[in-house]
Amino acid sequence: MVKRYKIGVLKGDGIGPEIVDAALHVLNALGIDAEFVELRAGYEYYKRFGKPLEEGFFDVAKKMDAILKGPLYTPPHEKEFKSINILIRKELDLYANVRPFKSFKGFSLKDFNFVIVRENSEDVYVGIEGLFKGTAISLRIITYEGAKRIAEYAFSYAKKNGFKKVTVVHKANVLKISDGLFRDVFFEVAKRYPDITAEEIIVDTAAYTIVRNPERLGVMVTPNLYGDILSDLAAAMVGSLGLCGSAQIGSDIAVFEPVHGTAPDIAGKGIANPIGEIEAAKLMLYYLYEKFDDADLHVKAKNLDKAIHTVVEDLKILTPDLGGTYKTVDVVNALVKVLNSEIHS
Numbered sequence: 001m002v003k004r005y006k007i008g009v010l011k012g013d014g015i016g017p018e019i020v021d022a023a024l025h026v027l028n029a030l031g032i033d034a035e036f037v038e039l040r041a042g043y044e045y046y047k048r049f050g051k052p053l054e055e056g057f058f059d060v061a062k063k064m065d066a067i068l069k070g071p072l073y074t075p076p077h078e079k080e081f082k083s084i085n086i087l088i089r090k091e092l093d094l095y096a097n098v099r100p101f102k103s104f105k106g107f108s109l110k111d112f113n114f115v116i117v118r119e120n121s122e123d124v125y126v127g128i129e130g131l132f133k134g135t136a137i138s139l140r141i142i143t144y145e146g147a148k149r150i151a152e153y154a155f156s157y158a159k160k161n162g163f164k165k166v167t168v169v170h171k172a173n174v175l176k177i178s179d180g181l182f183r184d185v186f187f188e189v190a191k192r193y194p195d196i197t198a199e200e201i202i203v204d205t206a207a208y209t210i211v212r213n214p215e216r217l218g219v220m221v222t223p224n225l226y227g228d229i230l231s232d233l234a235a236a237m238v239g240s241l242g243l244c245g246s247a248q249i250g251s252d253i254a255v256f257e258p259v260h261g262t263a264p265d266i267a268g269k270g271i272a273n274p275i276g277e278i279e280a281a282k283l284m285l286y287y288l289y290e291k292f293d294d295a296d297l298h299v300k301a302k303n304l305d306k307a308i309h310t311v312v313e314d315l316k317i318l319t320p321d322l323g324g325t326y327k328t329v330d331v332v333n334a335l336v337k338v339l340n341s342e343i344h345s
């Protein structure tokens with residue numbers, strides 16, 4: 001029996017609603033049979049209703065098969081307003097942040113296809129810091145269980161997606177205990193994957209390699225902070241933050257969103273690049289395919305991947321951030337046209 005998916009939709013702030021609507025349009029064009037359930041939260045929601053999330057937000061969210069999310073704004077100047085992104089991550093226990101980086105011919109700086117699997121819950125992001133007599137101290141937490149869980153995810157991701165190599169990124173030459181643990185647990189897990197090469201790289205060399213020899217990379221697994229920084233570097237290699245999507249994976253649920261933020265400077269103008277959000281929707285289709293063993297979704301995700309590459313590599317229908325003059329809606333229409341021709345060919 002064909003499953004009817006329940007997909008949570010959190011449109012978010014800034015350009016969020018525009019690009020999420022664009023992604024939903026593309027999912028409809030692909031013929032995804034789903035009930036889309038709107039989840040309401042964000043800084044704009046907070047300004048209107050005085051709270052960051054609607055009542056019962058997590059009860060509904062936890063019943064979804066997956067969640068498609070737009071970016072959420074966290075004002076740096078309002079100390080009492082805590083990041084909803086972090087709240088969602090914690091409450092849904094989204095421990096793996098997965099960002100695939102695949103080059104676009106004629107657009108990206110080099111030819112590559114690699115993935116950053118970032119541990120999403122520990123490291124300095126636990127937010128424990130203090131100021132004592134002029135000395136600021138932050139705690140950096142790496143646990144055995146956290147390191148094991150993310151290494152296992154990285155190897156199983158590599159196996160399922162045909163990558164031959166997983167590389168652990170660390171700075172264990174300096175942080176011998178914390179990064180040392182992350183590294184040692186990685187090699188312990190690696191023993192259970194004899195068909196996949198396990199390698200290590202110091203974080204600064206990783207940055208250099210992403211720029212100089214990205215074709216050498218496969219799956220990289222990193223503690224939280226390094227993954228955060230390296231992901232933006234990798235997005236720059238793709239050519240734009242606006243072209244990259246990400247998955248945040250938990251044991252029961254996953255949330256899919258673009259790598260970029262809310263872009264308040266262009267919100268409401270109809271010129272936001274929807275590709276990052278559509279990439280996120282594509283990752284969601286791959287996730288649902290694996291979770292529910294739904295071969296039809298696999299075909300649809302691959303078709304969408306092909307269509308995205310066709311439109312971007314054609315270098316014609318591009319939004320201003322990619323050097324074009326087209327609008328969000330033009331990119332969506334171009335994608336739908338390619339998808340329809342793929343379906344009928």
Ligand code: ATP
Pocket residue numbers: 015071072073074241242259260261262263264265266271272273274276319321
């Ligand atoms: P936030 O505070 O939510 O992170 P930001 O503006 O600081 O927002 P981004 O939203 O990542 O950070 O935007 C950085 C720059 O990239 C901005 O100039 C923005 O307009 C542009 N940008 C980001 N995403 C897109 C997109 N999808 N389409 C077009 N331009 C984008």
